[in-house]
Amino acid sequence: MKILINAVSAVAGGGMTYLINLLRYLPDLMLEDEFLAVIQGIDLPEDIYTKSNLKIKKISDKIGSVNLLKRYWWENTSLIKLAKYWKADLIYCIANIAPIIPTGLPIYTMIQNVAPITKEVLRSVFMTEGIKSFLKMLANTYLTLFSSLISMKVLVLSESSDTLLKSWLPFCKTERVHHGISPIFKPNLARPPKAGNEPYFVFVSNIYVYKGLEYIIDAYKAKPDLPHIFIVGQAFDTKYMNRLLKLITANKLDNKIKFLNTLPYSELPNWYSNAIANVFPSWCESFGCGIIESQACGCPVVGMQTATLPEFCAIKELLVKPFDGKALAEGMEKAISLRDNPLLINKLVDFSQFFTWENAMELHKKAFTHF
16 A cells, blocks of 8 residues: 655644654554655654655645645645655645545545634634734634545544534544653652752643643632742734633732643653642643643643543542632642652553554554555
């Protein structure tokens, strides 16, 4: 079988991590098959180029990411021509959106981001970010749903994602897979110098309207004596971020809620390993790699009983009533009392061991083998 991987959307962050591990492991698991991966002008690890059954085709980033309309045009013209020229048997689109023009070929699509098909996110984007952002999100909603509708199979990353997609498209054929985490995530690492000497919580994720940071503010309003928290991530929903900053200042919480923007990926294990807990009140996730990564470092997750957290958190008693800052504060207090228990750390690390990229790609192999 000849599989064309449409990966022009992967340029950084989790999408890039997924692409690298997809190309690193899947060709070796499916040696009888051929792969052609279409990427932007990005650098991949050298070992990927040694795969005998994998070819890489690069396109200009001026097509891929600078202008989304150009990207959609390319996917609906040049990508289709390439698939037919290469005589592909299957097109695999790794990030929600497939060509809307009929290709004449079977298509697999992965739902990497469930935000566009979460109605509450659409409402929040409209109310917080404005009409322009809302229309962009709405376009992604229709493209995601249409792509899922025309796909022979949709790969989903969690049970909650599967349920959400089928609330729109009940007869959509899905298959569960998952992401993996790097072996760099482990417990008992050196404390980051920037963390100082005081106990701390951490939140690690890029900032969007559905990440629930307002509930962290409410938690500190309810329990102002809680240790401080470091927020690690880049703000993509800027109006939402400005609203958060105003709330923090108005409630005199600047010394409790500290923003670090982004940090090098290699430094995250140290931050997790020494934190009391990963406070993660997000209410819209397709998987949540940070949830697994922090647990691999022996760092429990305090969150809400919503989205993927009930699926991927080993310590269920730290999941609290959704959308309730006071309940979140109580979960944070409970984490303080549990943190020094070695049995807790062992449980978290043992739970996370399943989520390797090797296991993830075995599930991918199964999905493609059943083609």
